[in-house]
Amino acid sequence: MASERPTGLKANKGIELLTWGTPNGVKASIFLEELKEAYGKEYTWQGINISQNIQKEAWFTKLGPNGRIPVIVDHDQGGFAVQEGLAILSYLARHYDPDHRFSFTEPLDVSRAEQWMAWQHGGLGPMQGQANHFVRFAPERIPYGIQRYVGETERLVGILDNHLKDTDYLVGNRYSTADIASFGWVNALRFSGVDIDRFPNLKAWYERILARPAVVRGLAVPSRSPFGNDLYAQKLKEDKEFAEKESKKYEEIKAAKEKYNYKYSSP
């Protein structure tokens, strides 16, 4: 990924994005790429390697006190900084989507979009983040935690799948920030131990969004993660050792679910 370690802001006009190629990070880069394509709105970005804890350094927490990516700085508003994905999407839509190509004006649609973004922010993101933690990163193997958070992630994506039964997008049957908010997380479902093929409406929505050139460009900031569903599936086919490791991981999840008598149900 990006080679130079950032030590402060580098731009003095426009939007500067501080990010990494994670499910929360790509919300901001995808929307900025869409705005660039729709309105010619340029932006700059810096890769914040979260494994190096750059996001905890004083220069960064002055901008994003939570010490997490993504953060944007609007140099055209006196260096105004915004942290939290939902707030970033809302800020960018308010200031830089004047034709509402990705947002709404009708008050009930505005509310619908807010509801799906809040749902992602308080539900899908935190729960799937914990699934990743227990499935991938926890130093101890804890079956209860694995089945609890993979199960809750499945419950939540079941909600999306059900909602998308009769509509192509989450609000007003058109692509918007409501879709962008959840897309990055859905893109990481296989990595989180959830088989997206079990959710056909969601999978069709995912593929529809992934077909957008701005989305593909947004996913590549700072560089494309190998853990998106499509690249993950490709690696399974091409890399036997990886496929064996992943198959063991999925067996572990299955055993954890059986141990605690997990049964899928959504809502």
Ligand SMILES: N[C@@H](CCC(=O)N[C@@H](CS)C(=O)NCC(=O)O)C(=O)O
């Ligand atoms: N609620 C925040 C969460 C941001 C977040 O958790 N970012 C993660 C990457 S996906 C991060 O910065 N992790 C590094 C850390 O925990 O220090 C949002 O939606 O923007």
